[in-house]
Amino acid sequence: MSKRNSNWGNTLQGRFLRWMRFGWEPMDVLLIDKMSQDRDESVNDALSAAENLRDLQLSEKYNADTAIEHSIMQELDEWSLSKGRKIVNRLYALLSVTLCVTVILLLLETVIAMPMRGVAVSPTNNEVSQRYIEEGMEETGAVNIVAGMILDYRAFDTLGESTVLFIAACAVLILLRIDRDKDGRPTQELIAAEEDDRSHEPKSDRILQGSAMILTPVVLLFGIYVVLNGHLSPGGGFSGGAIIGAGLILYLNAFGFAKASRFFSYKTFALITLLSLSFYALAKAYSFYCGANGLPSGIPLGTPGSILSSGLILPLNICVGMVVACTMYIFYAMFRKGGI
């Protein structure tokens, strides 16, 4: 002990040892006191008196350090609340504006240098798009070549896209669904959400109900038409599903959850999503397996232009449409009151 100078706690070695012992934590005085008391009691078995003394010195030094640290932090807090915040905010604003302007200029420069669109020599007008346009109808059986492209040529990407919708719906369910408790009783949160639902708006609006009565069937029918004709005319699962979802949301807005849940409960959602996505996955798995292994798939393409044609595209469009409609509806219901 005698060799050590009195300022030992402040040297590099001393500070390192202190860090090994306590970490960075500015320990409160009580804890240090308690520790040194613990040590005092166990002097006989573990620690020599000298070490104990060093610990005490360390802890005193530590308390002094903590006090200084606290005062500095307090000053810093005050500074950052008044003057510092202004400076930092201005600096951030300046930096972000500079960054945005730089990126905008860079991207504009790129747009100028990009190949022209809609010109015969553009690189995108190559053998790929030529084959899609010229042989698409014959190879996929779909008059709408966009449907043929997304559901046959590049069906794997579209499976991924429908999975994106499904996983987004699941993520929203994780975030917003309010569950009943273990015994199936509604929780406080659930009751509050039920009460809060539309508390500031008229419950049964005549005008809304009247127009919804006329509009909902038309909207739903149009959505079904767009889905079913996806392989014949512009449209398909994604757009048709969005229309159906909008129709369902309109109905829900006009007539409330009590009536809507007669035909669309959480179970309906789960069942429809499960059936459509697993049908999609299994059907495409079969078709990919056949395609990759060079086996005939045995799915008839039919005559292009008739409603029952183009192989798997029609059923897949229906699946995608149902998933999209359910996802839209569930998003709305979750954001409105955390349940159906």
Add this chain to the structure above:
Amino acid sequence: MSLVQNFPFFSIFLCIFGGVVTSVLNKKAARRVTLCISAIVFLMSATVWHYTLSATGSYSFMMGHFPAPFGNEIRIGRLEAVMATLFSFIMFMTLLSGLFNLDNHAQPQKQNLFFVMVDLSLAALLVMLYTNDLFTAYVFIEIMTIASCALIMVRQNGHTLVSATRYMIMNLLASGITLLGISMLYGITGHLLMPQLKQAVSVIHQRGLYSVPLTVVVLLLTVGLSIKSALFPFHSWAPDAYGNAPPVSAAILSGLVSKGYIFLLIKIFYRVIGMDVVRSQHILEVLFVFGIAGMLIGSVSAVRQRDIRRMVAYSSVAQIGYVFMGIGMGTAAGTAAALFHMVAHAAAKPVLFISSAALTDASGDHKRFHFLHGAGYRCKAAGVSFSITAMSMVGIPLTAGFISKVRLSLAGMVLPDAYRFAVLFTLAISTLLNAVYFLHTVVSVYRKASPEAQQAVPCPLHPMTLQSKVSLVILALLTLILGVLSGPVMQSIFAGLRSFS
């Protein structure tokens, strides 16, 4: 085409189908299904790896009826197969060992949705490894982003939601940047499949056409994927996200998900843009500098942490820096070392997250270091596995971390003087810093707490089950196995990289 060649396709579809089915099951069944799926995927990937070792090497697999430039395709080679094998094994073991305290973090009614996310992130990881099509890669980047965000926010308290929001904003920005890069690349080449893209890019580069868009494309793709993998200047989301997520999610995110993005970036460099073109754009130098900065700043920040989970999270930032330094060297040896470091980190980081969670659970849920005294005795399996993997992170011989550091420095030795000095110097400093913070943790975990403090610690609500203890130790032993028997993995990495270019 033999049955084995279909296995990558089977495993991708199994994961997607499993994810869909899991959404309607209850918690227990969902857990079983997910464990089964990851085990089956591991077995199939191992078979595929064995097949690629014996056969000529790589083959491409049509996803549909239409050949390459018209339809989707996946490509299977030794590198993809060995990565898929190791990653699916790590996923299986992480799930086995990390699920014991999920009830602390997630509502029981929502746990089946948690498993949906796990299944689909495994699917997305596999697709990122195998895909031969840039747009498919983007679609599954989206799935991965949403899944990982949901994996964080399954624990619903204020801090976690804030970190999930941050994660979401940064990752969506990165997705957007990547998509912009991909669509510009399509605009100047007219292709989305990797072999055709590479051909078109090399033609464009030789003729000197579209040089500005090409540079911007390389920049956008690199920036997008480095934000997602938490490279240094874009790392600010990582410590919060990893520190506040449930431990098993943090393990999956930092161990596996970030590796998927880096692998995709390597694939883009080698198989889409071509290393010659990448070198001419000088993006590698930028990655090298940021990698080195990440190694140092990540380690320094880790030393400064007072919370064990955040310390492990900052150490991830440092390790990602190692990987990008390896890529930034621009040589095959450097990239191979980076790939091996990815594997080593993927094996170690889940163990660190899960065992630190078990240690804090055993200390009355306190994460600060001085409360952890004696935790290594209270939860022996976690203490042992933490120590083993901490040694791997430091790079002590016989562990995987040692091999990857040796490989990185060997790859650095053949570079020009300035690079060589930078590599060796930073490796030395960073190893020292790693040793300081990891060994400090090991020491404080094994410090005897005073008997009173020992008695005052409450019993954890969900102690580690025997199953999770055993699998945690097995996963920790994987770092030793990878360290002792690194030969086959290294050979596959080199062979796979050769077939990439």
